[in-house]
Structure formats: C-alpha cells, structure tokens
Amino acid sequence: MIVLKGELWRKSAKAKDKKQKRKEESERTDRCWKLVDEADRVEDVLKDFVSFKKFTRNGLNLDLECFTSANLDPDILNWAFLLTKENMQNQYESNWGWNDKEKLKELKEDRIKFLVAFDENKKPVAFTSFRFDLDFGEPVVYCYEIQLINSVQRKGLGKFLIQILHLFAIRYQMHKVVATVLHTNTASRNFFIEKLKYTTDDTSPLDECYEIISKSVTQRN
Ligand SMILES: CC(=O)SCCNC(=O)CCNC(=O)[C@H](O)C(C)(C)COP(=O)(O)OP(=O)(O)OC[C@H]1O[C@@H](n2cnc3c(N)ncnc32)[C@H](O)[C@@H]1OP(=O)(O)O
Numbered sequence: 001m002i003v004l005k006g007e008l009w010r011k012s013a014k015a016k017d018k019k020q021k022r023k024e025e026s027e028r029t030d031r032c033w034k035l036v037d038e039a040d041r042v043e044d045v046l047k048d049f050v051s052f053k054k055f056t057r058n059g060l061n062l063d064l065e066c067f068t069s070a071n072l073d074p075d076i077l078n079w080a081f082l083l084t085k086e087n088m089q090n091q092y093e094s095n096w097g098w099n100d101k102e103k104l105k106e107l108k109e110d111r112i113k114f115l116v117a118f119d120e121n122k123k124p125v126a127f128t129s130f131r132f133d134l135d136f137g138e139p140v141v142y143c144y145e146i147q148l149i150n151s152v153q154r155k156g157l158g159k160f161l162i163q164i165l166h167l168f169a170i171r172y173q174m175h176k177v178v179a180t181v182l183h184t185n186t187a188s189r190n191f192f193i194e195k196l197k198y199t200t201d202d203t204s205p206l207d208e209c210y211e212i213i214s215k216s217v218t219q220r221n
Contacts, residue, residue, distance in 0.1 A: 032139045039132040039172035040111055043068055048171060052164050055117060058155035062117040062125065064164070069112045076116060080127050081107055083147045091185050095209040112144065115161055117152075125152045128161045130168075135178060136203045140214070141169045143179040146188075158191055169217045176201075178214040 039045070046053060046066035055062040067076075081104055092098040106112075107129060117126040126148040133142050143165055146158055165177050178201060181188045192198040192213055204212035 029134070029137060032134055032137070035139050035173050036132045036134050039168070039174070042172075043071070045113060045168050045172075046115065046164070049164065049167055052160075052167065055157055055160055057157075057160075060152060060155055060157065061120055062152075062157070064115060064117050064161075067114045067116065069108055069110065069114070072114050076114075076124055076127075077107060079124050080114065080116075080129070080145075080147070083127075083149060084145055087147050091182055094184060095182050106144065115164060117157060117161070125149050126157055126161065128165065130165055132168075132172060132174060138176065139174045141165050141172075141174050141177045143177060146179075159195065162192075162196060166215070166217060174217065176214045176216045178212060180210050180212055182210050184209070 044066050046064065053064050055064060067073075069077075081100075084103060084107070085098070085100070089098045109131075111131050111133075112129050113131065115128050115130070116124050119125050126146075128146040129144045131142045131144065133140055135142060143162065146161060148158060162177065168174070169177050179192060179198070181192055183189075196215065198213040198215045201212040201214040
C-alpha cells in the first residue's frame with residue numbers, strides 16, 4: 001500500500017512536471033510570436049539605421065530603402081522578379097525547376113519586406129527580400145532572396161545588405177538570419193559560407209538539392 005502511494009505520487013509529480021514544461025514552452029512560443037508580429041508591423045525597419053541608408057564604396061554611390069510588400073512600387077517588384085529570373089533561372093532549372101508564377105507569388109507574399117539599393121539615377125540595382133518569422137520555434141530573419149545586377153556584384157554590397165539584416169535581427173530580438181542556398185550555386189555558397197561564415201542550420205534537410213544555412217546573433221529570449 002505504501003509502495004503504491006509512492007508510485008502514484010511519482011506519477012502525478014511527473015505529470016505535473018510535463019504540464020509545467022508544456023505551459024512554459026507555449027508561453028515561450030507566444031513571446032516569440034509577439035516579437036515576430038511587433039517586428040512585422042514596422043513599416044520602415046531601416047528608419048533606426050540612418051548611417052546604413054547609403055553605400056559609398058568601390059565606385060558605388062547607392063541609397064538604400066526598405067519597403068513592405070504592400071507599399072513596394074509594382075515596377076520595382078517587376079524589376080526584382082526579372083532580376084531574380086535572370087540570375088537564378090538556370091540554377092533553378094537544374095534543381096527544383098523555374099516557375100514564373102511561383103516566384104512572383106513568393107515575392108508578393110504578405111509580410112515580405114524588401115531592402116532595395118538605388119543608384120544616382122534612382123534605378124534599383126540590388127535587393128534582398130526577407131521576413132521576420134517563427135522558424136521551427138525560433139524567431140528569425142529569413143532572407144528569401146539577395147539579388148544584385150551584374151555590374152554591382154563583388155563590391156561588398158551583398159555583404160552590406162546581409163549585415164543590415166543582422167542589425168534588424170538584433171534590433172527586433174530575432175535569434176538568427178536564415179537563408180536557403182542551392183548546392184550547385186557556387187557564388188551564393190562562397191558568399192554566405194566562405195565570406196559571411198554561415199553554417200548548416202539544424203533544420204536543414206539531408207539529401208535535398210538545397211541547404212538551409214544560418215548565422216546566429218548572440219541574444220536569446
Ligand atoms: C538566399 C539567396 O538568395 S541565394 C542566391 C544569391 N544570389 C545569387 O546567386 C545571384 C547572383 N549573385 C549576386 O547577386 C551576388 O553576387 C551575391 C548576392 C551572391 C553576393 O553579393 P556581392 O555583393 O557580389 O558579394 P560581396 O562583394 O559582398 O562578397 C563577395 C564574395 O561573395 C562570393 N562570390 C560572389 N559572387 C561570386 C561568384 N560569381 N563566384 C564565386 N564567388 C562569389 C565570394 O566569396 C566573394 O568574395 P571575393 O570577392 O573576395 O572573392
């Protein structure tokens with residue numbers, strides 16, 4: 001009888017422990033979603049980073065602006081789509097295939113934000129599209145695309161744009177910046193992995209044509 005009581009007590013303590021852990025996990029998820037939603041509601045995430053609104057290096061003199069998918073000029077959206085197609089179609093075709101409609105839909109998705117670099121003639125020359133998101137329970141800045149026109153590549157602009165995404169991650173308490181790269185895309189792999197020291201993310205699948213890579217920012221919620 002005494003043994004039975006002890007067993008029952010242990011079982012109920014275990015159940016309580018499990019319930020408490022579930023409660024803590026759910027509170028943590030709520031806190032993280034709150035952070036993501038707060039960041040998402042900010043129309044101009046670049047507004048706090050005045051000194052990052054210009055890129056004047058290696059012969060480039062560019063102005064940077066941030067847009068939500070709702071307030072992005074349709075002409076710039078179309079330009080971003082065509083540039084992505086020009087840069088990526090061959091890569092995609094030898095992997096998961098290129099589809100105009102799918103790519104346009106992805107670029108227009110709710111909650112996508114755009115960081116765009118313009119030259120002195122107000123022409124767009126580079127962009128990164130990104131989203132504040134909860135990815136496998138972690139608040140992240142997910143970099144969907146980073147695309148530069150050929151003439152501005154390899155001048156440090158890509159690195160600058162990704163550094164800004166890291167500043168957004170720190171400012172809005174996201175844990176890391178995440179991106180997807182194709183195994184066959186040497187330029188993007190060299191850029192993210194060799195140059196920026198991104199590593200394979202824990203969530204990256206095995207045996208796929210792509211890899212999920214990430215780089216942490218130091219803080220944790
Ligand atoms: C999440 C995604 O969107 S993945 C797809 C990335 N986009 C593309 O592949 C489209 C075409 N390329 C580009 O738009 C740009 O070149 C990017 C985004 C890859 C890099 O931006 P850049 O401004 O050119 O890079 P940045 O000057 O900051 O750094 C250059 C480094 O990136 C790597 N890199 C960039 N382009 C190449 C290339 N064609 N071949 C090999 N390595 C390259 C190298 O490590 C290079 O270092 P190095 O110049 O010292 O050799």
